[in-house]
Amino acid sequence: MAQPQVTAVRGIELNVRDLAASAAFYSNVWGLTEVGRQNGSIHFRATGDEHHVLTLHAADNSGLASFNVAAADKGSVDGLHAAAIAYGANVLDAPHGLDGVAGGGYGFNLTTPDGIRLTVSCDVARHAARIDDRTRPNKFSHIVLRSEAPDTMDAFFIDLLGFRLSDKNGHIDFLRCSPDHHSVAIGHAKGPGLHHMAFELPDLDGLMSACGRAKVAGYPIEWGIGRHAGPGENVFCMFVEPNGFASEYTTEMYQCDEATYPKRSIEYWKSVPLQPCAWGLATQRSEMLHKARSGQLVEELNARHENLAPRKAA
Numbered sequence: 001m002a003q004p005q006v007t008a009v010r011g012i013e014l015n016v017r018d019l020a021a022s023a024a025f026y027s028n029v030w031g032l033t034e035v036g037r038q039n040g041s042i043h044f045r046a047t048g049d050e051h052h053v054l055t056l057h058a059a060d061n062s063g064l065a066s067f068n069v070a071a072a073d074k075g076s077v078d079g080l081h082a083a084a085i086a087y088g089a090n091v092l093d094a095p096h097g098l099d100g101v102a103g104g105g106y107g108f109n110l111t112t113p114d115g116i117r118l119t120v121s122c123d124v125a126r127h128a129a130r131i132d133d134r135t136r137p138n139k140f141s142h143i144v145l146r147s148e149a150p151d152t153m154d155a156f157f158i159d160l161l162g163f164r165l166s167d168k169n170g171h172i173d174f175l176r177c178s179p180d181h182h183s184v185a186i187g188h189a190k191g192p193g194l195h196h197m198a199f200e201l202p203d204l205d206g207l208m209s210a211c212g213r214a215k216v217a218g219y220p221i222e223w224g225i226g227r228h229a230g231p232g233e234n235v236f237c238m239f240v241e242p243n244g245f246a247s248e249y250t251t252e253m254y255q256c257d258e259a260t261y262p263k264r265s266i267e268y269w270k271s272v273p274l275q276p277c278a279w280g281l282a283t284q285r286s287e288m289l290h291k292a293r294s295g296q297l298v299e300e301l302n303a304r305h306e307n308l309a310p311r312k313a314a
């Protein structure tokens with residue numbers, strides 16, 4: 001039997017100091033919909049059929065709590081659990097039935113070599129009806145982690161969880177587990193921690209409308225709107241959410257054919273014209289975004305016990 005693989009990244013879980021303020025942002029500004037809450041945790045869906053793509057947990061300090069990945073079936077979950085033990089990974093529990101408020105299913109928890117928690121699951125409930133609104137995220141797109149040991153992190157995702165290396169650009173290693181060019185990426189930076197998270201809009205017009213909604217609500221565009229002249233070639237727009245995390249709207253991620261995708265060299269990507277934005281428009285990242293992606297902003301806000309207030313739209 002082939003080694004079981006992760007087939008998707010379902011979503012992300014964040015610890016937040018002000019649960020009500022964060023919930024209001026992700027509902028009213030970011031465009032997600034609450035689907036359940038229990039014991040200080042709230043789950044939010046996107047417009048697609050995934051049960052939830054974001055969970056917020058009330059906590060003393062904001063931070064990345066975990067992220068959730070999918071496997072095909074119970075046999076795959078059991079196989080990945082056995083493989084994780086054999087790999088020497090930090091496995092936190094055995095496969096078991098998961099919380100019904102979070103869609104149930106069957107899974108187990110482990111950590112990356114950097115100590116970031118993830119849940120591998122199958123049979124999580126899916127929504128029968130999609131929400132017809134292209135201005136709101138339809139799914140979680142990708143998580144980018146900061147790591148001081150990127151080769152070790154790459155090996156964990158590739159050798160244990162079955163990800164494939166799509167590209168490297170010298171700063172970030174891009175890994176896929178589906179046709180999406182990347183669902184997990186490892187940034188070569190001070191870590192461990194969350195570099196940024198990205199939610200997918202169904203099309204460019206929807207993304208433009210979503211960006212406008214965030215801007216009018218007082219969350220300025222920190223980088224974008226652009227199309228990466230680099231790995232993934234996706235359209236991007238970066239914001240900083242109330243806890244100081246960098247959060248991206250994205251669309252038109254490159255779809256890889258497993259048989260033919262031509263992984264290219266760092267030199268190739270450095271040679272692409274108009275780096276880092278194919279349109280030549282989104283060239284400068286804000287200082288706020290630099291602080292958010294490095295983790296410094298979350299640390300500062302935790303120390304001050306503050307959330308970012310909406311800022312006046314330009």
Ligand SMILES: [Fe+2]
Pocket residue numbers: 142144196197198236248
């Ligand atoms: Fe991204």
